[in-house]
Amino acid sequence: MTDEGGIDFAVIEGFFFAYRDFISDPDAILEKSGFGRAHHRVVHFVNREPGMTVADLLDTLKITKQSLARVLKQLIDSGYICQVAGPEDRRQRRLYPTRSGRELALALAEPQQERIARAFEGMTADDRNAVMRFLAGMQNAHRD
DSSP states (O other), rough: OOOOOOOHHHHHHHHHHHHHHHHHHHHHHTTTTTTHHHHHHHHHHHHTTEEHHHHHHHHTOOHHHHHHHHHHHHHTTSSSSEEEOOSOOOOOEEEEEEEEHHHHHHHHHHHHHHHHHHHHHHOHHHHHHHHHHHHHHSSSOOOO
């Protein structure tokens, strides 16, 4: 198939291959614990924003309570995340990474950071800003 109708297949395929390789290292690490990409996303965002509520996490990930429940329970039971009742509203659940959770989040991010650093080698600050604008433009939240 050619680039008919203005479809940029080269960029689409670039995303497929970049994503495949970007997640391959964390996938291998997660597999050892019986975890998958959903666990990765939860550990990542809880580590980046300790104390976030379950509602905040659901909103960030754009998933349902049902799909989060199993993953979150496994991470709590495995000692990677702890859940604390909110100070004002005891029904509110705040999530924090444990020491093991922080270590896992960093272990998953390090090979990704190495890939990012290699990709940015030789680029200017303006190039990096263009990449960040492009990525922001790809997100639904930035569409009008």
